[in-house]
Amino acid sequence: MRKLRIDMPDCARPLAAPTAASANDRAAASLAPHAERGPFRPEVWRNARQRSTVRLAAYYFRAADVLAVVGLAVVALWSLGSLDVKTLTVGAVLPLATGVLVALALLRSLGLYRFGAEPTPLLHLVGVVGIVALAIGAALLVGLGLDGHGLGPVLPWGLAATVCLVALHGLWRVLAARWRRQGLLSPNIVIVGATRNAEALIRRALERRDLNVLGVFDDRLARSPDRLAGVPVLGGANALLTHRMLPYVDRIVLAIDADAGARVRDLTRRLETLPNPLTVLFDSDASREAALNRLAGPSLAEIGSAPDADRRAFVKRVQDVVIGALALVAFAPVMAVIALAVRLDSPGPVFFRQRRHGFNQETIVVWKFRSMRHCDADATASRQVVADDDRVTRIGRFIRASSLDELPQLFNVLRGEMSLVGPRPHAIGMRTGETESALLVAEYAHRHRIKPGMTGWAAVCGSRGPVDSEAEVRRRVELDIDYxxxxxxxxxxxxxxITIPVLLGDRAAVR
Incomplete structure (x- = not known):
């Protein structure tokens, strides 16, 4: 019989072979060409890192609004000659400044950066107009309190801000609607347990259309159906642990019957080793609906006053782009000299590229200056570097000791695959002794709950270079999780x- 498949990029295809389709499934597939893909297949496949970037769009939208509103205020003051430093007074700018602050504060506090299905686009844009009208009113009140001083630029700014914000928010709505259609704003989940509870969750999610259920996993394959409410059963729980779909999964949902306590504990223990968040779903209508609300969450990051993971991620990305771009410009001459030296020192390419694990176990290609002879390149780090390693070139010893070989990773940072600070990315399949390092510590994959970094807490705390024992692997993982x-x-x-002084002063580390 023909095998089921999930239509996704090669990097996301499952390792375990799916089960065979039933005759009914094949008949349904002949009527609906996309039925094999399941009812929740996203239009565009993006991994968790790329999807989190889209989720943070609300912060970029707000930044654009701030620049537009403030910029228009500056233009209004300048065009009326009020921006002359010699004659500028607090009273001349206070009304307009009040209008700007009121407009930006209301746009944020009234939730106009959520861009969900509600309110409708028309109501959203009416809300934008109303907010600017309130801002103009506040500015006029302040100006009247100052005997009419500073009122000149208020109305020109208000009209320009209304047109600009309506256009921008119309564009934001269009972009958010497009991402929603593509599935980029709907969380991707997999379900463990082909139970009635899981089937009820899938059917309810299908009605809501705010979750992408990518697949179901169940250890009891002999008793499991080939599909559950249209979603394919892809294998057992152990297949999920090494599945190529994992970088695309935002959350794992454990939908086991509540009376199977021992099985729930066993699966929880096994699945907690993954970097993907885990949710246990109880079998009741009320708890299921509440769980769906939590799983779906807001379509875009909510801009609130309390610090949260979304805000930290946005600030971290801005930090990476700004400092990374400045560092790339500053180190460009150094990188050019190193590239020339590597080329002259030994035959082979200037750069060494290696597959490593990134955020959520995404496979990324990390760039470095080549420090070993090209014929001895070890892409899987099956043999870690030791003191006086005969594979390392003369230039390689210097750039490894000073960590200058890592400078090309600035390109990975600017591409969003890495961060300036984070757990150092290890080569996929890296070994400590005769054992793969990832198998020595149960929490090893938790290092991938954040983007890898060019430097990190472990590196400045002395854990850098090869890890030659289980104790060293455990210490590095502990430091990474602590960070x-x-x-x-x-x-x-x-x-x-402190990275540069720490690394320059660390002569004991072997690299």
Missing amino acids: IQRQSFWLDLWIIL
Whole structure:
């Protein structure tokens, strides 16, 4: 019989072969060409890192609005001659400044950066117009309180801001609607347990259309159907642990019957080793609906006053782009000299590229200056570098000792695959002794809950270079998880500032 398949990119195809389709499934597929793909297949496949970038779009929308509103205020003051530094007074700018602050504060506090299905686009744009009208009113009140001083630029700014914000928010709505149609704003989940509870969840999610259910996994394959409410059963729980679909999964949902306590504990213990968040779903209509609301969440990151993961991710990305771009410009002459030296020192390419794990176990290609003889390149790090390693070239010893070989990873940072600070990305299949390093520590994959970094907390705490024992692997994982739990803008800035003096003073580390 013909095998079922999920239509996705090669990198996302499952490792385990799916089960055979039934005659009814084949008949249905002949009537509906896309039926094999399941009812929740996203239009565009993006991994969790790329999808999180789209989710943070609300912050970029707000930044554009701030620039537009403030920029129009500056233009209004300048065009009326009020921006002369010699004659500029607080009273001349206070009304307009009040209008700007009121407009931006209301856009944020009234939730006009959510871009969900509600409110409708027309109501959203009416809300934008109303907010600018309130801002103009506040500016006029302040101006009247100052005996009419500073009222001149208020109305020109208000009219320009209304037109500009309506156009921008119309564009934001169009973009958000397009992403929603493509499935980019609907979380991707997989379900463990082909149970009635899971089937009810899938059917309810199909009605809501705000979740992408990519597949079902169940250890009891002999008793499991080939499909569950149209979603294919792709294998057992162990197949999920190494599945190529994992980088595309935002959350794993455990839908086991509540009375199977031992099975729930066993699956939870096994699945907690993955970097993907895990949710346990209880079998009741009320809890199921509440779980769906939590799983679907807001379509875009909510801009609120409390610090949260979305805000930290946005700040971290801005930090990476700004500092990374400045570092690339500053180190460009150094990189050119190193590239020339590598080329003259030994035959082979200037750069060495290696597949490593990124965020959520995404496979990324990391760039470095080549420090070994080309014929001895070890893409899987099956043999870690030791002191006086005969594979390392003369230039390679210097750039490895000073970590200058890592400078090309600035391109990975600007592409969004890496961050300036984070757990160092290890080569896929890297070994410690005769054992793959990832198998030595159960929490190893938790390092991938954040983007890998050019430098990191472990590196500045002395854990850099090869890891030659289980104890060294465990210490690095502990330091990486400690960083993930504590990550902040100021901690990242501190790590960046102390990286160079720490690495230059670390003569004991072998690289």
